[in-house]
Amino acid sequence: MKKIIITLLISFIFLNCNAQKSASLYYQYNNQSTKSDSLGYISYLKEVPQKLQRKKNEILLLFNYAAFVNDKISINKKEYLFNDYRCGYLQIRILKKSNIKIYSDKKGTINLKLKKGFNFIIINGNFDNGLGIIYSEYYPVLECI
Numbered sequence: 001m002k003k004i005i006i007t008l009l010i011s012f013i014f015l016n017c018n019a020q021k022s023a024s025l026y027y028q029y030n031n032q033s034t035k036s037d038s039l040g041y042i043s044y045l046k047e048v049p050q051k052l053q054r055k056k057n058e059i060l061l062l063f064n065y066a067a068f069v070n071d072k073i074s075i076n077k078k079e080y081l082f083n084d085y086r087c088g089y090l091q092i093r094i095l096k097k098s099n100i101k102i103y104s105d106k107k108g109t110i111n112l113k114l115k116k117g118f119n120f121i122i123i124n125g126n127f128d129n130g131l132g133i134i135y136s137e138y139y140p141v142l143e144c145i
Contacts, residue, residue, distance in 0.1 A: 023110055027118070028136035040141035054093055059100070060120050062089040062142060067125025073104045089122070089142050107131060 045053070054060040061075065068082040075094060082090070094100065100112040102123070110131060112121065118135040122142070125131060134140070 023131045023133055026132065026134045027115075028134060028138065028140060030137045033138045034141075036141050037138055041139040044139050052093075054119065057096055058093045058119075059096055059114065060139075061092045061094060061100075062120065062122045062140075063092065064089055064122075064124045067123070067131070068104065068106070071104055071106045073102060075102050076100060 063073070063080075063082075065082060065088060069084065071082045073080050073082070075092060076097070080090065080092065096114060098114060100114070100121075101109065102112065103109045107125075107130070110133075112133065115135050117137050120136040120139055122134040122136060122140060123131060124134070
């Protein structure tokens with residue numbers, strides 16, 4: 001019985017470490033924003049209809065299309081399809097909650113904890129099929145990948 005418990009503990013630790021390796025976290029603070037970031041936000045306000053813009057009680061998730069091509073993801077149990085490659089990002093508004101659960105058929109499950117003041121979360125893919133996650137205090141300039 002003791003061997004089974006030890007084996008389970010080691011397996012759990014190994015799996016937990018692997019899950020942590022698959023997501024790299026980064027943070028963008030307001031004091032790091034550039035003039036082009038400000039222009040990007042002004043462009044967002046002009047080009048996106050006001051009813052579709054992020055509200056104060058929402059977080060804006062930005063998914064890189066290239067990272068999720070031919071994939072299906074679910075965010076807090078709501079599904080989105082990435083059927084074909086497109087240049088740019090899919091923007092999804094969700095209500096602020098303490099946790100966001102994202103599941104990708106190709107990349108697995110990741111749970112994001114919201115950070116106070118960070119209203120934009122950019123989700124990119126890594127070459128190792130992992131995720132690069134950027135918490136941002138400001139609307140970032142997004143380049144086509």
